[in-house]
Amino acid sequence: MFNISRVASAPSCLARNIYNDPTVVAILKPMFYGKCYLCEQIDLADPEIEHFVPHQGNDMLKYDWNNLFYACGRCNSIKGTGHINLLNCTDSSINVTQEIEHILPGLSSEKVIVRPHSLTPSQETINTVALLDECYNLDNTGLRGITRENLMEKIFDCYYEYINARRVLITRASLPSKVEEAIQTINIMCRPAFPFSVFWIWHFKLDSRLHELRPEVLELINA
Ligand SMILES: [Zn+2]
Numbered sequence: 451m452f453n454i455s456r457v458a459s460a461p462s463c464l465a466r467n468i469y470n471d472p473t474v475v476a477i478l479k480p481m482f483y484g485k486c487y488l489c490e491q492i493d494l495a496d497p498e499i500e501h502f503v504p505h506q507g508n509d510m511l512k513y514d515w516n517n518l519f520y521a522c523g524r525c526n527s528i529k530g531t532g533h534i535n536l537l538n539c540t541d542s543s544i545n546v547t548q549e550i551e552h553i554l555p556g557l558s559s560e561k562v563i564v565r566p567h568s569l570t571p572s573q574e575t576i577n578t579v580a581l582l583d584e585c586y587n588l589d590n591t592g593l594r595g596i597t598r599e600n601l602m603e604k605i606f607d608c609y610y611e612y613i614n615a616r617r618v619l620i621t622r623a624s625l626p627s628k629v630e631e632a633i634q635t636i637n638i639m640c641r642p643a644f645p646f647s648v649f650w651i652w653h654f655k656l657d658s659r660l661h662e663l664r665p666e667v668l669e670l671i672n673a
Pocket of ligand 1: 486488489490522523524525526585
């Protein structure tokens, strides 16, 4: 999960009790960097306007600009109305990326690890961990098995880019120009506009071997 800054002014259609309007999507999509705010995939084939707090017929929530988020169909259906009291990525007082560790397995068919970073996480963090664990791992129906497979392949495409850059950094014989390029690659991957940025940030943060060999790259994660 990544933080975003919400555009202050609400689209005018909301005052007319319309939220699924092109003007809403036109603002939401770039505001969320074109990514699902939960799984962080980009170029969504099935984008949806998601209600952060389930509206359940309440018009105040249904047409509240602050309650509209950009999500993929898979995450929206998993979240449903059962996942509430979550970390809000539009709240600038919480660094949502730092709250939850995300670690990839060696095989795309295996489980993604999603866990609180703090030993004493807030209830919002615990609830969000439970939701993200399902977003990345749930394959309880035939279709969810397929959407999970597709999601994991997209993540692994980026994972290979990360691993290639890391390999350059941990190889002592790497040319300085290649090292510089690898640092730039990881730097770009850790920005919120990049797909699945939370994974690259955590893989980088938890990589003691990389920090030992290239202490100069540590400043990257604070950039
Ligand atoms: Zn998603």
